[in-house]
Amino acid sequence: xxxxxxxxxxxxxxxxxxxxxxxxxxxxxxxxxRAIEEFNAGHHYGIPAMLNECLERNQNRExxxxxxxxxxxxxxxxxxxxxxxxxxxxxxxxxxxxxxDEARDPIDLVYLSSKFTSTPIFTLSAKxxxxxxxxxxxxxxxxxxxxxxxxxxxxxxxxxGVGVDWNYSERLSVMLEGNFVYSAYRQRISGQFDRxxxxxxxxxxxxxxxxSIKYSAAQGQYRPYGYIxxxxxxxxxDRATIQYKDQNYNPETNRVESIDRExxxxxxxxxxxxxxxxxxxxxxxxxxxxxxxxxxxxxxSFGMTNIVDQDNSIFDYNKGQSPVTEGFQDSGDGxxxxxxxxxxxxxxxxxxxxxxxHPLYKPRKLKKAHSKSVLRSIKRQGDEVKxx
Amino acid sequence: MKLxxxxxxxLLLPFLSCDTKKDFEEGTKNYFVKYFGEDGDQQxxxxxxxxxxxxxILGNTSMPGASQRILMxxxxxxxxxxxxxxxxxxVDLLGREVIAEYPQDLEPTxxxxxxxxxxxxxxxxxxxxxxxxxxxxxxxxxxxxxxxxMEFGNNAEKWSxxxxxxxxxxxxxxxxxxxxxxxxxIAADPQLTPPDQEDMFAIGFESDLKTVAWxxxxxxxSVGTTGEHFGSGIKVFEASPNEYYMFSYSDRQLIGETDxxxxxxxxxxxxxxxxxxxxxxxxxxxxxxxxxxVCKVPGVLGGGYYELGTSIPTSTITNTVGQLxxxxxxxxxxxxxEGTISSISGxxxxxxxxxxxxxxxxxxxxxxxxxxxxxxxxxxxNLNSEALWSVNMGSFDKSSSGASVAELPxxxxxxxxxxxxxxxxxxxxxKVNSQGEFLN
Numbered sequence: 001x002x003x004x005x006x007x008x009x010x011x012x013x014x015x016x017x018x019x020x021x022x023x024x025x026x027x028x029x030x031x032x033x034r035a036i037e038e039f040n041a042g043h044h045y046g047i048p049a050m051l052n053e054c055l056e057r058n059q060n061r062e063x064x065x066x067x068x069x070x071x072x073x074x075x076x077x078x079x080x081x082x083x084x085x086x087x088x089x090x091x092x093x094x095x096x097x098x099x100x101d102e103a104r105d106p107i108d109l110v111y112l113s114s115k116f117t118s119t120p121i122f123t124l125s126a127k128x129x130x131x132x133x134x135x136x137x138x139x140x141x142x143x144x145x146x147x148x149x150x151x152x153x154x155x156x157x158x159x160x161g162v163g164v165d166w167n168y169s170e171r172l173s174v175m176l177e178g179n180f181v182y183s184a185y186r187q188r189i190s191g192q193f194d195r196x197x198x199x200x201x202x203x204x205x206x207x208x209x210x211x212s213i214k215y216s217a218a219q220g221q222y223r224p225y226g227y228i229x230x231x232x233x234x235x236x237x238d239r240a241t242i243q244y245k246d247q248n249y250n251p252e253t254n255r256v257e258s259i260d261r262e263x264x265x266x267x268x269x270x271x272x273x274x275x276x277x278x279x280x281x282x283x284x285x286x287x288x289x290x291x292x293x294x295x296x297x298x299x300x301s302f303g304m305t306n307i308v309d310q311d312n313s314i315f316d317y318n319k320g321q322s323p324v325t326e327g328f329q330d331s332g333d334g335x336x337x338x339x340x341x342x343x344x345x346x347x348x349x350x351x352x353x354x355x356x357x358h359p360l361y362k363p364r365k366l367k368k369a370h371s372k373s374v375l376r377s378i379k380r381q382g383d384e385v386k387x388x
Numbered sequence: 389m390k391l392x393x394x395x396x397x398x399l400l401l402p403f404l405s406c407d408t409k410k411d412f413e414e415g416t417k418n419y420f421v422k423y424f425g426e427d428g429d430q431q432x433x434x435x436x437x438x439x440x441x442x443x444x445i446l447g448n449t450s451m452p453g454a455s456q457r458i459l460m461x462x463x464x465x466x467x468x469x470x471x472x473x474x475x476x477x478x479v480d481l482l483g484r485e486v487i488a489e490y491p492q493d494l495e496p497t498x499x500x501x502x503x504x505x506x507x508x509x510x511x512x513x514x515x516x517x518x519x520x521x522x523x524x525x526x527x528x529x530x531x532x533x534x535x536x537x538m539e540f541g542n543n544a545e546k547w548s549x550x551x552x553x554x555x556x557x558x559x560x561x562x563x564x565x566x567x568x569x570x571x572x573x574i575a576a577d578p579q580l581t582p583p584d585q586e587d588m589f590a591i592g593f594e595s596d597l598k599t600v601a602w603x604x605x606x607x608x609x610s611v612g613t614t615g616e617h618f619g620s621g622i623k624v625f626e627a628s629p630n631e632y633y634m635f636s637y638s639d640r641q642l643i644g645e646t647d648x649x650x651x652x653x654x655x656x657x658x659x660x661x662x663x664x665x666x667x668x669x670x671x672x673x674x675x676x677x678x679x680x681x682v683c684k685v686p687g688v689l690g691g692g693y694y695e696l697g698t699s700i701p702t703s704t705i706t707n708t709v710g711q712l713x714x715x716x717x718x719x720x721x722x723x724x725x726e727g728t729i730s731s732i733s734g735x736x737x738x739x740x741x742x743x744x745x746x747x748x749x750x751x752x753x754x755x756x757x758x759x760x761x762x763x764x765x766x767x768x769x770n771l772n773s774e775a776l777w778s779v780n781m782g783s784f785d786k787s788s789s790g791a792s793v794a795e796l797p798x799x800x801x802x803x804x805x806x807x808x809x810x811x812x813x814x815x816x817x818x819k820v821n822s823q824g825e826f827l828n
Contacts, residue, residue: 138409145422145461145469145817193425193814246811248427251453259811306407314421314826323779323824324734324756329763330784335421337783337810344412 028054032067039070047074048083064094069109076108084112085365092118092363096291117366120359123165123173127297127355131157133183138306139344141313143335148191150343155184155201159351161208170218174211175227181206183349192339195256197245200340202268205236210280223293226283231301233276238268242338263338270316270331271342276305278349286357293357303346313342418800419826422467422817427451429813430459431806432791434494436502438530441465441796444502445804446494447815449474456488458506459815460532467817473532480508480522481539487511490521497557501529505555505565508539513548518570523552525563527597538598540565540591547571550589556624556632561595566621566634575605588621588636592661602661604634616640617648623682625693630659633721635695637679642669649702650676652695652715670715670726676700677713680738683750685716689743689771692718694750696741699728709735709757714773731775732767739790744768746799747822749776753790753803760785764805766793766824779824781816782807788816 035050051067059067068090075083088109091098096118100110135152142148161179168174187200212229242263249256282299312318316331334340424430428451436444445461458475476489490507497503503525510520527536540550552567568586575587592601606616619638627633633656639648651671656664671677679697695717700710715726729752736754744751752767763782767775782788786808794802799822807816821827 138407139412139416141416141420143421143423145424145463145467146472193423193812194427244810248452257452261810263810304406306412310412310415311827314419317825317827323777324765326758326784329780329782332781333783336781336788336807337786339423339809339814341421344416346407 028057028059028063032063032070035067035070039074044074044077047071061094065091065098068094072112073106073109076106076112085115088112088116089363089365092116092361096120096359096361096363115365116363118361118363119170120167120361123167123357123359125163125165125177125295125355125357126161127163127295127353128160129158129297129351129353129355131159131181131183131349131351133157133185134348134350135185135187135343136303136346136348137343138346141341141343142189143339143341144189144192146191148189151188153186153188155186157181157183157349159353161353165214171216173214173216175214175229177208177210177212179206179208179210181208181349183347185347187343195247195249197247198339199243200240201243202238202240204238204272207234207236208232208278209234212280212282216286221288222285223288224283224285226281228281229279231278231280233278233303235269235272235274235276235307238272240266240268240334242266242334242340244338263333266334266338268334270318271309271312271334272307273305273309276303276307278303282351284353291359291361293359295355295357297351297353297355299349299351299353301349301351303348305346306344307347308342308344310344415828417466418819418828419821420467420817420819421826422463423807423809423814424461424463424469424472424817425449425812425814426472428454430815431789431813432804432815432817433491435792435794435802435804435817436494436496437794437796437802438496442470442530443467443802443817444494444530445815445817446491446504448489448491455486456490458489458491458504458526460504460528461815462530462532463817467819471532475504475526475534476506476508480524480541482541485510492523492552493554495555495557495563497527497561498559499561501527501535503527503555503557503563505552507551516548516570518549520549521551523550523565523567525555525565525593525597536597538593547574550574551620553620554623556626558592558626559629562593562601563597564590564592564624564626564632566590566624566636568620583617584615585617586619588619588638590621590624590632590634590657590661604657604661604663618650619653622679625682625684627656631664632657632659633693635679635682635693637677637697639676640669645673647673647702649673650678652677652679652697652713654693654695654717654721656721666721668717668721668723670695670723671713672699674702675710676702678738681740683741683743686743686745688745689748690718692716692724693721694741694743696738696752698736698738709737712736712738712752712754712767714741716773725773727773729767729769729773729775732765732778734765736765737762740792742793742795744795744801746795746797747776751793751795751801753793753805755789756780758784761787761808762789764788764790764803766790766801766803766820768824777824779820781805781818786810 031054035047068087072084072087100113132154159181161177163177165173165175184203190197208231210231212227214227216225217223244261246259247256278301280301284297286293286295314335321328430449432447434446443463447459448456449459450456460473462470486508488509493505495503507521507523513520524539548571550569552565556564568588572584589605591603594601616638621636623635625633636653639650641648651669653669655667677699681696683694685692695715697713698710699713712729716724735757739753742751749770754765755762756765763780767778788807790805792804801820803818805816
């Protein structure tokens with residue numbers, strides 16, 4: 001009786017299969033080393049054929065970088081500029097941030113590299129973080145005929161967003177974002193009717209489309225940046241609740257007696273201007289993680305427009321409802337039940353965000369190569385050799 | 389290049405649309421809602437809009453642990469409080485207890501001051517189980533200081549009670565009050581079944597504000613001859629120093645009718661309170677018309693007088709709501725038109741009426757009964773009393789009520805009312821545009 005294949009047997013088979021890439025890797029490493037020996041020996045013609053099979057096996061980035069560098073140098077010596085350019089392009093595909101070194105690399109390779117770049121044309125990013133809203137009052141309004149004490153308090157919100165940078169150069173870019181922002185603030189009033197207190201808590205959701213010009217450091221593990229821009233802001237929703245403390249002094253009990261009430265959620269979007277604009281400045285630092293980045297960002301946004309729809313600040317006239325219907329009356333509850341009317345104000349925001357950046361590297365031949373400096377360097381080296 | 393230009397435009401756009409305080413400041417003065425008050429509840433009664441744009445407001449205030457008092461408020465044209473003063477006390481000038489003040493009317497005088505009319509509630513007469521009132525008149529200057537006044541003690545104790553509804557400042561410096569009394573013995577009516585309940589009166593005072601010049605009772609008796617059960621004087625106008633017009637309502641049985649049902653009434657009397665013989669009525673046989681307010685119609689709108697009240701179907705007379713009823717009369721009190729205010733629906737209690745010179749019509753204030761409360765209804769009519777537009781103010785399920793309305797020289801409208809907020813009543817002053825909207 002033949003015993004069925006057991007689990008240990010399969011494990012052995014798969015383990016042996018797993019070794020094949022490693023065997024292949026080691027074999028290609030040997031091939032590359034042989035090719036380097038042939039190159040050093042001046043046997044250039046056979047090198048492309050030697051490396052071809054391994055290149056077709058899709059080796060790792062590091063091996064491909066070294067192999068194509070060798071090929072580029074080989075084609076340069078074989079006076080095959082097409083082959084050299086094609087090979088150097090593959091070097092950049094394997095490692096978009098590869099840079100030749102005049103001290104280390106042959107000068108013709110350095111000259112060849114000056115015709116190429118892999119700087120990303122576009123860079124993608126995503127971020128998340130908290131924010132606070134700062135109210136900038138334009139006109140003070142209220143329903144209380146006598147003086148009251150009014151204060152705005154900070155409340156936390158949050159934002160998430162995605163962005164794309166169009167990189168004009170290594171340092172300069174234009175950034176377009178799409179952000180979802182939840183922001184909030186609280187207005188506290190005290191002293192109504194001698195001693196009452198109230199609190200108006202407003203929560204807003206926005207879609208913001210900021211556009212900015214950014215300047216970034218191009219070198220180093222930590223790369224600071226700064227930007228300035230403006231934003232188109234669309235209000236998606238606005239909900240408010242009002243807490244009211246009706247306090248009365250009772251001489252019979254010699255105490256201040258309080259009746260506390262909280263409103264249901266009041267829909268305030270109709271009392272707002274849905275479209276707003278803002279201007280912002282900001283900066284941060286990005287940290288290089290291989291070919292990507294993580295970043296921390298601080299932004300201050302100056303609201304440029306009055307957020308309150310002055311015409312709808314008591315009743316909602318936009319709905320087109322008859323002013324004697326219950327639905328229309330309900331839109332005035334903020335004023336006629338809870339005694340509230342908005343100041344006219346602009347809203348600033350302070351955003352703190354952390355996020356991730358993924359540059360879309362694009363190795364390509366430059367339309368206009370920056371090779372004059374390289375030529376000057378070659379000429380300078382040649383002059384030095386003559387002097388020697 | 390094109391992309392750079394788009395970028396520059398986008399970045400510059402917010403600077404082009406930057407809002408500043410100057411962009412809005414003037415507009416925010418054109419409409420408002422303002423609340424006045426203190427601890428407890430305050431209610432609005434009447435207002436006078438002065439020529440300089442300031443507003444005098446009469447109300448009452450009920451604070452915890454204290455009895456109701458008269459509240460006088462003065463505001464600027466934007467509704468900001470200039471001063472607030474209280475009048476009244478727990479005892480009258482004779483040391484008798486005053487349980488509560490019920491202010492009724494505020495009128496300007498020809499010397500630039502104001503007259504406050506208030507009923508003083510003294511409690512219940514245990515013999516008749518009826519509420520006992522006296523009334524007082526306080527003269528104040530534009531700064532709210534009391535500069536004179538009087539208290540009326542039941543017509544030198546001849547009447548057990550009386551309730552005044554309005555005061556009219558006279559060119560002579562005196563004044564007239566009118567109202568009714570549940571002491572039905574003050575006027576002799578024929579024997580009625582059921583018995584007489586109220587008698588109406590008007591009382592004239594000299595310029596010293598204390599001396600009773602004359603008293604007249606049950607004007608309009610010539611309209612019908614069988615007396616009345618219910619009725620009250622509402623407003624007296626000085627047609628000339630020798631002739632006054634009194635507007636009232638009563639359920640006097642009219643000639644040709646068999647039922648006692650309330651109608652508007654008007655009659656005239658002399659400078660010393662003697663009826664001069666004219667009287668007329670307005671109303672429908674199948675409903676009770678209860679007069680609430682009368683205004684003088686400016687000459688540019690045709691002159692005369694405009695009466696406003698509530699028309700309650702006889703079958704539902706226990707209600708206090710119905711349709712709004714009007715009667716327009718010329719300078720000689722001849723009736724020009726009457727009927728219900730058309731083109732509106734709802735259940736109302738009429739409050740007050742004012743002429744609208746800017747828009748050629750009338751402004752009517754009423755309390756509308758909703759499913760869960762009352763709201764203030766402002767109605768604009770044309771000269772034919774057809775409603776052109778109307779708006780409600782107040783929360784739908786709270787009990788807010790109108791007190792006074794006035795048109796401003798620029799056509800905007802000032803409304804005074806009592807607004808029931810979530811936990812308390814407050815005096816509300818509201819300014820709207822000529823369409824009744826809180827808009828510029």
